[in-house]
Amino acid sequence: MLKGFKESVSKIFLNRRVDQDTLNEFEELLIKSDIDIDTAEKIIKKLELKRFGENFIPENVQTALEEIISEILTPCEKKIEYINSETPFVLLVMGVNGSGKTTTIAKIANKFIQKNKKVLLVAADTFRAAASEQLEEWSKNIHADILKGEEGSDPASIVFKSVEDLRLEKYGAIIIDTAGRLHTRNDLMDQLGKINRVLKKIDEKFPHEAIITIDATTGQNALKQVKEFNKYVEISGIILTKFDTSASGGTLISIAEKTKLPILGIGNGEKINDLNEFDAKVFIKSILGREN
8 A cells, every 4th residue: 555554554543542533534544545435435434343442552453454455355366277178278368558468468478388388479469569579579588479460450350360270289378468458448448349259259268367457556547447348358357567666555455345356466576477376465464564
């Protein structure tokens, strides 16, 4: 959350009773930490039900808050599971521009490769040559195959070719990098929906995972992104990126509370191994500044 969140909690509650004034001040702190108003109010109401007693100290609030947030996040824990079948494990990855989508794809692909799985990366961003170039560079670094289309070509056609024509190549996983797009651009969102429909026509189980990358620095706008993308593709999981560059993790709490969508991982750096499986307990301690 905000830098110095633990210290801010201590300052609010130190030598003060848990009354309406302190709770209002604490609610403002939660909102400043990128938690939406509705979720912040729910947390405050649950906090009001706690019985701190006469031996109240700020540490008790930290513990209570940890328990409340755990109730929100723990049910959303999920791992990316490799499915052994005759068809490839298909992952569709989406997100707004600059959300760390392509780098995240390389990190996921590397995990499959470390398990001795043959991986095909699909550059379905045909609008920006730089996007496919970035993915191609990653493919060389991690020794994955790549399929690219010509600039300006139909992304859905490239996706169709990757799955329908190349599953004979015995790929264990096919990871599709879609164009970064603003969730407010209906034309581009329609195109994303088309890619999803093409996959469903090949096999109704495709994609096995439809993942959205969310930039940890986005703030409360991230919830809007998830809701809009989910209208076009049924999101199966969230990966929070750039957590190392942001002191805030509040937006993930809001998304989990509002959508109940699975959280797959946390990106905490630019290196290929900087993608951790989501562990609610570890995440909560990191945003609350708790060491143990």
